[in-house]
Amino acid sequence: MKIEKPEIHYNALDVLANQIVGMTLEYGEVNVDLVWDTIKRSYIYKDLTYEEFLNIINFLDSIKILIYDRENKKLIKTRKGLFYFLDNISMIPDEKSYDVYDITTGQKIGILHEEFVAKHGNPGTIFILRSLPWKIEKIEKKKIFVGLEKDFESAIPSWEGELLPVPxxxxxxxxxxxxxxxxxxxxxxxxxxxxxxxxxxxxxxxxxxxxxxxxxxxxxxxxxxxxxxxxxxxxxxxxxxxxxxxxxxxxxxxxxxxxxxxxxxxxxxxxxxxxxxxxxxxxxxxFLWKFSHVAKRFGVIRKDADYSKSTLRRILDHLIGTPVYKExxxxxxxxxxxxxxxxxxxxxxxxxxxxxxxxxxxxxxxxxxxxxEEYVSDVLISDKWREVLKLVKERIENTELIFVCMACGTKYKIKVKDYDEKFKCKKCGGQYFGVAKSEKDLEDEKKLNITAELLRNYGKKFVFIYAGKGISYLSAKFLLKKEYKNEDELLMNIIEYEKRGIKFAKR
Incomplete structure (x- = not known):
């Protein structure tokens, strides 16, 4: 068994700034050469140059976190430096999250972590949440408004940022x-x-x-x-x-x-x-996301500050070439x-x-x-896939669903392959049926009403799609709205939704 090598951050400039300010607070005023000698004894800063060291001091002086008395080679503490140091005793950044809302219903459907939003959080981005594809329509402060998309092509898993990188x-x-x-x-x-x-x-x-x-x-x-x-x-x-x-x-x-x-x-x-x-x-x-964390650790912006991207971009433009930018x-x-x-x-x-x-x-x-295949839904149906599609079709056709007469409540268990669109309730003669995948689903009247409408509008095609593993009536609804060149393409889409559903169920 191998242990991954730790990643050492040599010459971390934000940590260096924090420690320099800490020394001014400890001594009130401290000689520059003493600070330099102390820092150079650390293995982490063995390659730090004196020029880089002075750049940090000059930068901290420019934002009033300390005073650099060049004539006497002294670093002097400031009130602002005290507040900065107390604000940054921990150098671990606070990670925020964004609430995600369905723009059509106004309902909250989940959250996205700050890093994911930093990487992908632009209007038009399609991502996976709750096993369905959503497109970002707009972002307002800490709220993201999204609309459902028709397929998964190019969609990004919302849990991507939680995965450990493979070395x-x-x-x-x-x-x-x-x-x-x-x-x-x-x-x-x-x-x-x-x-x-x-x-x-x-x-x-x-x-x-x-x-x-x-x-x-x-x-x-x-x-x-x-x-x-x-x-x-x-x-x-x-x-x-x-x-x-x-x-x-x-x-x-x-x-x-x-x-x-x-x-x-x-x-x-x-x-x-x-x-x-x-x-x-x-x-x-x-880059902007990382810059915001580093800028807070340097004291350029307050740790609890919550700036918009445009404001952060303006701050960044003024700090290009500074220790904050380099770090x-x-x-x-x-x-x-x-x-x-x-x-x-x-x-x-x-x-x-x-x-x-x-x-x-x-x-x-x-x-x-x-x-x-994660990004292109119709990528090459090879011989291997044709065999898989055949097995999936057989499995779906042999899946048993529960049909509930919405008029009298009589229940019938019918395999997909045996379902006839002309089927009538043997008790009352009704033809309006809700569809359940389990006994538990029978308790959800709203779901039964929605599936009854889908069955009436789409017939056996709905039954076939809904019988897929982990496919909700909402997923089935979107699959039904798509156009397919042939049965193979439909089955490929069902498999994709099944995979997403299983991933979501495990989370």
Whole structure:
């Protein structure tokens, strides 16, 4: 069993500022050289330069958290510094959450954590909550108003921010293990494309999606995807969509080829990685979210302050190049992007220890399907999937539902395959039936009324969809409104909703 190596934040500038202020409060006034000697005894600050140290002092002096007497080389405490220090005894940021409301009903349907909103919280973003896709319509202070969407394509799981990142070592070990799993149904025929391994990157294409098989873990893949996206955007003037997981990068881009992407990966300038990443992230909400935490730890804004994005952006614009800005970059490079190991991977690519390969086949591989099916609903119904669809159809058709006559209350248990739309109540002759999936559902009169309306409007198609595992009447309603080219496409959508329902039920 291996323990993940701890990530050490060397030269953390916000912590340094906090400790310098603490020394002024302890002594009233303190000699700059004494502070410098004390700090340099710490292993964490062994590489800190005197220039960086003075930059921190000058910045704290500029915002009146301490007074820097340059003539006598003294740091003097201030009243504002006392309030700052008491406000930041703990350097752990307070994480806020946003209430999510259905814009059509006004009902609260859940919450989203601040980090998720920072990454994805823009009008038009589609995400998964309560096993259904929702689109952000507007954000007002700490309230997010959303509307239901028709399908899951490109939707982001709302629990994404709660998942632990997969480190490089684990991702590479898992990639090697996949060799032993190639006889499993889901990976059948993978050997016709390539064998996954840690010394090769493979690039595949499906329509305008490019799947880059890169077993480098969550943070390195996030960083690499932003690098590639930024370079492609600058070189070809295009917008590039990004999706990543620990084992692959998925780019959505028009007007480029697999060869273009291969060329970009192989020719990234190692000395310019940080500069490219800075350009890629500085205008993102993720950067703004991290900046707000760092700014509070520096005393630039109060810890309990709750500024809008536009206000934070104006504050950020005035602090570019300051220790606050530099520390924000430093924390993102360590916590979210793992720039150190990214550069190690890029160096191996340049040395040809890791090779970049293009996969030229008409269809994409099973491994690519596993990654892309989360975002593209109609991605390749392969032979493997056709067998799965057949089994799902058989299971649904043999599922027993309870039909309740809404006139007299008589109940009938009928399998989906045996249901006849002309069926009448044997007791009263009624044809208006509510549908229940369990005895417990029979107690919910509202649900019975809604399912009765759906049954009357959609007939057996509703029965078939509603019989899916974990599919609610609300999910069934949205599936019914969609158009399908064929039965296979309908079944693929049912499977997707079943998967989402199971994930939600486990949470």
């Amino acid at each position: 490089l070592e684990v991702a590479q070990e898992a990639q090697e293990i996949k060799r032993d799993l190639l006889n499993f149904d889901e990976l059948k025929n993978q050997e016709l494309y390539f064998y996954p391994n840690k010394d090769n990157i493979y690039i595949e294409q499906y329509r305008d999606w490019f799947i880059i098989h890169s077993p480098f873990g969550s943070k390195i893949n996030d960083a690499l995807s932003r690098l590639i996206s930024q370079i492609l955007s600058e070189k070809y003037g295009i917008v590039v969509g990004i999706k990543t997981d620990p084992y692959r990068i998925m780019l959505k881009a028009g007007y480029v080829t697999k060869e273009n992407i291969k060329e970009v990966i192989e020719n990234i300038d190692l000395d310019n990685v940080e500069n490219i990443l800075e350009k890629a992230i500085v205008n993102t909400d993720l 924000t970059l430093n924390e993102l490079f360590i916590e979210k992007l793992d720039v150190k190991n990214l550069k190690m991977i890029l160096k191996k690519i340049k040395e040809r220890k890791i090779k970049v390969n293009i996969v030229d086949r008409e269809n994409i591989s099973p491994l690519a399907i596993l990654g892309l």
